[in-house]
Amino acid sequence: MEDTLNDASSLAIELAPARQRRPMLEIAGLCKSFGALEVLRDVSVVVSPGEVVVVIGPSGSGKTTLLRCINLLEEYERGTIAVDGEPIGYRTDGRSGRRARMSEREIARARERIGMVFQSFNLFPHMNVLQNIVAAPVRVRRIERRQAEARARELLAMVGLSDKVAEYPIRLSGGQQQRVAIARALAMDPKIMLFDEVTSALDPELVGEVLAAMQQLAGDGMTMVVVTHEMSFARDIADRILFIDGGVIVEEGKPDQLLFAPQTERVGAFLKRYNDRYRI
Amino acid sequence: MKELGPLIHSFWYLLRGAGMTVLMATSAVVPATLLGVLLALLHVFGGWLLRSAILGYLFLIRGIPLLVLLTFVYYLMPLTGIDLPPFWGVVLVISLYYAAFVSEVFRAGILSLPQAQWDAARSLGMTRRLMLQIVVLPQALRLSAPPYVSLCVSLVKATSLVSIVGLWELTMAPFQIFIGAAAIYFCICYTLALYGRHLERRVLLGH
Numbered sequence: 001m002e003d004t005l006n007d008a009s010s011l012a013i014e015l016a017p018a019r020q021r022r023p024m025l026e027i028a029g030l031c032k033s034f035g036a037l038e039v040l041r042d043v044s045v046v047v048s049p050g051e052v053v054v055v056i057g058p059s060g061s062g063k064t065t066l067l068r069c070i071n072l073l074e075e076y077e078r079g080t081i082a083v084d085g086e087p088i089g090y091r092t093d094g095r096s097g098r099r100a101r102m103s104e105r106e107i108a109r110a111r112e113r114i115g116m117v118f119q120s121f122n123l124f125p126h127m128n129v130l131q132n133i134v135a136a137p138v139r140v141r142r143i144e145r146r147q148a149e150a151r152a153r154e155l156l157a158m159v160g161l162s163d164k165v166a167e168y169p170i171r172l173s174g175g176q177q178q179r180v181a182i183a184r185a186l187a188m189d190p191k192i193m194l195f196d197e198v199t200s201a202l203d204p205e206l207v208g209e210v211l212a213a214m215q216q217l218a219g220d221g222m223t224m225v226v227v228t229h230e231m232s233f234a235r236d237i238a239d240r241i242l243f244i245d246g247g248v249i250v251e252e253g254k255p256d257q258l259l260f261a262p263q264t265e266r267v268g269a270f271l272k273r274y275n276d277r278y279r280i
Numbered sequence: 281m282k283e284l285g286p287l288i289h290s291f292w293y294l295l296r297g298a299g300m301t302v303l304m305a306t307s308a309v310v311p312a313t314l315l316g317v318l319l320a321l322l323h324v325f326g327g328w329l330l331r332s333a334i335l336g337y338l339f340l341i342r343g344i345p346l347l348v349l350l351t352f353v354y355y356l357m358p359l360t361g362i363d364l365p366p367f368w369g370v371v372l373v374i375s376l377y378y379a380a381f382v383s384e385v386f387r388a389g390i391l392s393l394p395q396a397q398w399d400a401a402r403s404l405g406m407t408r409r410l411m412l413q414i415v416v417l418p419q420a421l422r423l424s425a426p427p428y429v430s431l432c433v434s435l436v437k438a439t440s441l442v443s444i445v446g447l448w449e450l451t452m453a454p455f456q457i458f459i460g461a462a463a464i465y466f467c468i469c470y471t472l473a474l475y476g477r478h479l480e481r482r483v484l485l486g487h
Contacts, residue, residue, distance in 0.1 A: 112405030122400035136404035
């Protein structure tokens with residue numbers, strides 16, 4: 001009786017919607033070089049839906065490049081990347097094993113659902129806040145303008161900038177610009193959000209407001225890959241931390257484990273240097 | 281006072297010439313600008329063949345004085361059997377000539393846009409065409425506005441060279457009138473420069 005039950009339940013798991021178990025992001029064997037310099041060497045990462053993965057590591061370790069490969073702002077030489085099961089960038093022919101780059105149009109389509117926030121905000125200076133946010137939803141996703149604007153106002157309210165709708169980026173502080181950038185990325189209704197050292201260019205007193213917006217986003221169940229130097233933030237927000245150095249994942253683990261009981265000397269040394277400087 | 285006599289007598293004559301200058305300059309500035317933007321885009325985004333063709337064109341145009349080109353066209357055109365009225369012949373030459381400079385101004389504008397703007401546009405799923413249309417060109421055109429306006433001023437003055445090819449124009453007047461002519465050229469160009477400054481101010485506000 002019990003056996004049959006077990007059989008039945010294992011069958012049920014087999015038949016359960018693949019969506020639920022399918023990783024939101026799957027990077028396998030990623031290799032990337034800038035000329036002779038190998039920046040990423042056989043990197044593999046799997047991120048589940050709703051998971052927040054924080055990537056840390058010294059400067060030049062390849063963490064930003066890893067992030068930029070995910071939406072193909074950087075080309076990569078080997079490996080595969082898939083977001084929600086859809087490959088991005090290159091397709092490998094199953095039979096011949098030949099690797100072919102997708103067309104620009106296909107790549108653009110794939111990027112639609114991958115949100116990215118940059119270190120230097122990168123808002124469009126000739127558009128006001130609202131225009132910055134609705135430009136892509138209206139022109140790329142063909143959402144009706146009124147609807148897109150309503151959504152933009154919701155998002156601005158979420159990041160606490162309802163009063164800045166008609167402002168131009170230059171009149172905003174760095175923290176405000178970065179929150180607009182987050183709203184702009186969210187307006188595309190992304191499946192995953194990539195954050196590339198989004199607080200590094202900010203004055204210390206403006207960091208908190210940006211981190212709070214990200215924290216809220218994580219709480220809402222957004223899948224996130226976050227490259228950061230903010231260790232205490234990493235500890236608070238991460239489900240998992242990856243430590244990258246020399247283009248390879250040196251260690252990964254739960255925040256408390258990796259930050260307070262690292263298994264490798266390399267991570268220990270890095271954290272010690274960090275602690276000596278910042279005292280988390 | 282006596283020396284000013286010819287100037288006063290020829291006031292209406294000068295004014296008609298000024299009208300001709302404005303007509304010729306506006307007829308040339310539109311094609312020069314359109315062609316210039318097109319060349320700039322092809323220069324930045326075209327393949328190597330297109331790029332070298334444009335480089336050759338720029339090299340040629342920059343190396344030859346406008347006066348020489350005009351004379352060339354005036355004396356050689358009839359031999360080729362192409363019968364273009366002198367006015368349009370001159371407009372054609374000036375357009376082609378200034379398109380080269382306009383294209384360099386716009387190319388500089390496109391290239392001076394930070395890579396980060398492209399990254400942001402791409403990360404939002406924009407195709408190259410859409411990026412150009414709503415992110416790159418609006419900014420590049422603003423960045424190019426000041427040097428572009430000074431090019432336009434220079435284009436207006438270039439129409440004076442037309443006297444060489446025998447077209448009735450402002451400078452086809454007796455030598456005494458040159459001072460008055462210069463004053464009129466100055467007024468036209470100064471207005472343009474003022475407008476350019478106004479544009480710059482608006483651009484700065486937009487940023």
